[in-house]
Amino acid sequence: MTQNELKAPYLVFMGDAEDLLMAKVAKGVAHWRPEKCVGQMRLPGAKADLGLTEMSVQQAAAAGAKTFILGLAPAGGSLPAEWLPILIEAMEAGMDIASGLHIRLNAIRDLVAVAERTGQRLIDVREPQVEMVCGNGLPRSGKRLLAVGSDCCVGKMFSTLAIHQEMQRRGINATFRATGQTGILIEGSGVPVDAVISDFIAGVVEQLSPANDPDHWDIIEGQGSLFHPAYAGVSLGLLHGAQADVIIVCHESGRQQMDLMEGYPVPDLDAVIKTNLQLGALTNPAIRLGGIALNTSALSPAEAAAEIARCQALYGVPVVDPVRTGVAAIVDGLEG
Amino acid sequence: MTQNELKAPYLVFMGDAEDLLMAKVAKGVAHWRPEKCVGQMRLPGAKADLGLTEMSVQQAAAAGAKTFILGLAPAGGSLPAEWLPILIEAMEAGMDIASGLHIRLNAIRDLVAVAERTGQRLIDVREPQVEMVCGNGLPRSGKRLLAVGSDCCVGKMFSTLAIHQEMQRRGINATFRATGQTGILIEGSGVPVDAVISDFIAGVVEQLSPANDPDHWDIIEGQGSLFHPAYAGVSLGLLHGAQADVIIVCHESGRQQMDLMEGYPVPDLDAVIKTNLQLGALTNPAIRLGGIALNTSALSPAEAAAEIARCQALYGVPVVDPVRTGVAAIVDGLEG
Numbered sequence: 001m002t003q004n005e006l007k008a009p010y011l012v013f014m015g016d017a018e019d020l021l022m023a024k025v026a027k028g029v030a031h032w033r034p035e036k037c038v039g040q041m042r043l044p045g046a047k048a049d050l051g052l053t054e055m056s057v058q059q060a061a062a063a064g065a066k067t068f069i070l071g072l073a074p075a076g077g078s079l080p081a082e083w084l085p086i087l088i089e090a091m092e093a094g095m096d097i098a099s100g101l102h103i104r105l106n107a108i109r110d111l112v113a114v115a116e117r118t119g120q121r122l123i124d125v126r127e128p129q130v131e132m133v134c135g136n137g138l139p140r141s142g143k144r145l146l147a148v149g150s151d152c153c154v155g156k157m158f159s160t161l162a163i164h165q166e167m168q169r170r171g172i173n174a175t176f177r178a179t180g181q182t183g184i185l186i187e188g189s190g191v192p193v194d195a196v197i198s199d200f201i202a203g204v205v206e207q208l209s210p211a212n213d214p215d216h217w218d219i220i221e222g223q224g225s226l227f228h229p230a231y232a233g234v235s236l237g238l239l240h241g242a243q244a245d246v247i248i249v250c251h252e253s254g255r256q257q258m259d260l261m262e263g264y265p266v267p268d269l270d271a272v273i274k275t276n277l278q279l280g281a282l283t284n285p286a287i288r289l290g291g292i293a294l295n296t297s298a299l300s301p302a303e304a305a306a307e308i309a310r311c312q313a314l315y316g317v318p319v320v321d322p323v324r325t326g327v328a329a330i331v332d333g334l335e336g
Numbered sequence: 337m338t339q340n341e342l343k344a345p346y347l348v349f350m351g352d353a354e355d356l357l358m359a360k361v362a363k364g365v366a367h368w369r370p371e372k373c374v375g376q377m378r379l380p381g382a383k384a385d386l387g388l389t390e391m392s393v394q395q396a397a398a399a400g401a402k403t404f405i406l407g408l409a410p411a412g413g414s415l416p417a418e419w420l421p422i423l424i425e426a427m428e429a430g431m432d433i434a435s436g437l438h439i440r441l442n443a444i445r446d447l448v449a450v451a452e453r454t455g456q457r458l459i460d461v462r463e464p465q466v467e468m469v470c471g472n473g474l475p476r477s478g479k480r481l482l483a484v485g486s487d488c489c490v491g492k493m494f495s496t497l498a499i500h501q502e503m504q505r506r507g508i509n510a511t512f513r514a515t516g517q518t519g520i521l522i523e524g525s526g527v528p529v530d531a532v533i534s535d536f537i538a539g540v541v542e543q544l545s546p547a548n549d550p551d552h553w554d555i556i557e558g559q560g561s562l563f564h565p566a567y568a569g570v571s572l573g574l575l576h577g578a579q580a581d582v583i584i585v586c587h588e589s590g591r592q593q594m595d596l597m598e599g600y601p602v603p604d605l606d607a608v609i610k611t612n613l614q615l616g617a618l619t620n621p622a623i624r625l626g627g628i629a630l631n632t633s634a635l636s637p638a639e640a641a642a643e644i645a646r647c648q649a650l651y652g653v654p655v656v657d658p659v660r661t662g663v664a665a666i667v668d669g670l671e672g
Contacts, residue, residue, distance in 0.1 A: 134566045134567075135565050135566035135567075136565075136566070136597075136598075137565030137566065137597055137598075137599065137600055138598065138599065139599075193534065194533070194534055194535040195533055195534075195535065196533070196534055197530070197531055197532070197533060197534070198529065198530055198531075198532055198533070198534040198537050198569060198570045198573065199530040199531065199566075199567065199570060201534050201569045201570075202565060202566050202567075202568070202569060203566060226572075226615075227618060229471050229472075229473030229538060229576050229618060229619050230470045230471035230472070230473065230535075230538050230539060230576075231470075231471075231535065231538075232538070232572050232573065232576055232615075232618070233534060233537045233538060233569040233570060233571075233572045233573025233574075233576070234534045234535060234569060234573075235569075236562075236568050236569045236572045237534065237568065237569025237570075238569075240565050240566075240568055240569070261472075261473055262472075262473075262474065263473065263474065263475075264473055264618075275614075275615075278611075279562075279568075279611075282563060282565060282568070282600075283565045
């Protein structure tokens with residue numbers, strides 16, 4: 001849908017990342033789209049390893065790599081000067097460069113000059129590349145699932161990628177719709193909704209998940225939380241624009257405090273479910289809860305199983321931990 | 337708070353406006369800030385009249401005018417070519433130019449060149465000129481009132497300007513905080529929240545209405561509606577960032593259909609009140625309803641009085657039509 005769609009296959013660059021936490025993007029791309037990764041490239045001293053074939057820029061180009069993905073976010077979000085010659089070499093070897101960094105590749109003069117000379121693209125996925133239109137709120141065909149959360153970083157991206165993957169495994173007609181920079185680099189397209197001018201949030205999400213075949217599912221990555229004092233506006237615009245038929249509520253079991261927000265406890269599941277259904281009904285009166293995805297990583301296996309069983313009894317919908325149990329139960333519920 | 341604050345007094349330019357609907361900005365500035373207007377300037381054929389002293393650019397400059405305000409929005413939002421020499425003359429005579437047009441003065445090369453040469457400013461009030469920071473949700477001192485609405489264009493700006501004016505009349509320590517282009521041109525400062533990147537809506541509103549004296553009121557202009565399928569995200573970010581102690585609900589009596597939104601009836605007052613209090617409580621648990629401002633222009637005087645009495649009995653708060661009754665009853669309630 002955008003001129004900024006990433007061309008596969010990718011060379012995944014990991015810099016000198018010490019672990020996969022630092023190379024979150026690289027890890028995500030290699031985990032969810034291994035078929036698109038031709039190899040990994042690491043600098044001396046890097047300790048993180050995706051298990052992909054180790055390649056130089058020239059080897060990757062020879063193997064057909066079309067896009068060089070910056071797979072890690074250096075501290076501060078800027079671009080280390082010693083990476084510049086590598087990016088230039090990649091463009092000269094015929095690759096586009098894709099980045100989710102705060103600093104824009106398109107703001108670095110040396111890179112822009114090489115891009116113009118070689119005809120390769122500098123793809124800043126934090127920069128929305130869609131038409132800015134206001135929402136119209138009109139019903140549209142096709143089915144849409146949206147992840148919503150009790151907080152940021154509770155597994156919305158992971159859950160929707162897993163649901164999309166499970167649907168594809170079953171031959172269900174489905175598309176993953178990325179709404180954040182990591183999701184966009186994984187999927188190769190999407191819109192960073194938190195970077196959109198606020199007037200256009202709902203409209204841009206309408207464009208991102210347009211009318212489709214009646215049996216087609218858009219699986220839309222969520223952002224933020226209606227209960228987050230800084231980002232709830234983004235979450236509401238996303239909910240309204242998505243016109244979600246189904247929401248999946250994502251929550252981290254045991255988290256007490258909202259992400260960096262002093263004085264804001266994590267809301268309970270009940271409030272998250274009710275408020276999302278209440279507000280989502282504005283643009284889709286048939287909105288329903290399709291399941292709950294818990295991140296139970298802080299719990300023992302026995303505690304996790306008990307918590308999943310408790311929530312399932314309480315809410316009467318499939319409850320999963322996408323990492324521990326997979327998401328098949330949620331997809332079963334959608335098919336049933 | 338911004339480098340884009342308008343310097344008074346103003347020359348209000350009305351172009352060839354046929355009526356005051358076309359010259360909405362001019363009308364607002366002259367009505368709410370007459371002490372800041374040194375005169376009006378009209379082109380041959382203009383029929384709208386603010387009743388200000390008619391002045392040429394040179395006369396206004398001699399009278400001390402510091403800012404030339406584009407008081408009307410031509411169809412399509414662009415700038416008629418025949419206005420260019422007038423704006424240039426105004427800058428050469430020592431005035432800044434302030435505009436709420438969609439097209440940015442700063443995108444017009446000829447104007448930018450003159451601005452650089454003369455040192456005058458081109459102030460595009462649709463362009464947010466504040467630091468983009470995320471909200472922190474922390475409590476802050478001072479009192480804040482926010483207008484919320486059942487829809488767009490139901491009187492939120494008018495109501496808050498009227499409440500601010502009434503407070504000033506009574507010697508109450510209060511500041512009007514503009515959040516839209518017309519309000520900014522009237523007040524001379526503010527932030528167009530719908531033009532802010534969505535991640536920063538709440539944070540920017542926190543900056544716009546910072547901690548203040550305990551007895552000080554920020555009277556914050558509202559935008560959109562939580563029930564508007566395109567703009568609810570803006571309204572929610574504004575509500576959260578404002579940490580409103582008091583909301584005033586604005587509504588047009590008799591309006592059935594939401595602004596340009598097929599299939600979206602105007603919500604009833606009850607839902608508007610409850611949902612705003614429910615969601616606003618996230619960042620200010622003490623939020624309360626301070627009154628209702630009805631636009632009863634579609635009703636006869638007797639019908640309007642009956643509707644005001646009905647709402648007052650139903651909700652137990654002061655109910656006014658700011659045009660017909662003034663807003664003193666609301667300010668009485670805040671003082672009481």
